[in-house]
Every structure is written in C-alpha cells, then in structure tokens.
Amino acid sequence: MNTRCCYTEFELNLLKELVGKRIDILENKKSDYKTINEKNLTWKLLSNEYNSYEHVKKRKDKQLKKCWENLKARAKQTGAKERRERLVPGKA
Numbered sequence: 018m019n020t021r022c023c024y025t026e027f028e029l030n031l032l033k034e035l036v037g038k039r040i041d042i043l044e045n046k047k048s049d050y051k052t053i054n055e056k057n058l059t060w061k062l063l064s065n066e067y068n069s070y071e072h073v074k075k076r077k078d079k080q081l082k083k084c085w086e087n088l089k090a091r092a093k094q095t096g097a098k099e100r101r102e103r104l105v106p107g108k109a
Contacts, residue, residue, distance in 0.1 A: 024084060028073050035063050036085055043085075 024032070036043055042059045045052055057078075064078035076084075 022074055025073075029084075029088070031067060031070060031073065032081060032084060033088070035067055039063060 039059050042055055043063075045056065060078040060082050064076065064081050067073060067081060068075045
C-alpha cells in the first residue's frame with residue numbers, strides 16, 4: 018500500500034514562489050543557534066501560508082523542506098548533465 022502523495026504542478030510552483038519570498042533566510046549558510054531557529058520558524062510560517070491555499074494537500078513544514086531540497090538537487094543534477102553534454106566532442 019503506497020501512502021505517498023505526489024506534489025501537483027500547482028503545489029510545486031506555489032512552494033517555489035513562497036520559498037522565493039524568503040530565500041535570504043532559508044538559504045542562509047550560517048549555522049548558529051539564532052539562524053537555525055529563524056529558519057525553523059520561517060519554514061513553519063511558510064507551511065501555514067502554503068496550507069492556507071485551497072487546492073493543496075496539507076503538508077508539514079518538514080515535508081515542504083524536504084521537497085525543496087529535492088527540487089534543488091534535481092536542478093543541480095540537470096545543470097550538471099547539460100554541462101557535460103555541451104563538453105562532449107562531436108556534438109553541436
């Protein structure tokens with residue numbers, strides 16, 4: 018029995034938009050106590066705003082954070098693959 022619920026295109030775009038508004042906090046490289054608390058609070062606020070939309074499945078802040086990390090990782094992989102393909106001799 019698969020209990021996973023995939024994100025719709027609308028949900029992914031909404032997540033990207035909401036994170037984009039707070040990117041300076043959420044992608045801050047500092048790891049001190051104050052910054053970590055600020056990031057956690059921001060993810061909680063973001064999940065509240067996300068869940069306030071009508072056509073989304075309700076998700077916890079940890080789920081949204083993991084989805085965001087997965088989106089970043091896929092984008093990084095795609096970019097690396099495109100760079101490798103451009104460097105292959107005999108193509109383009």
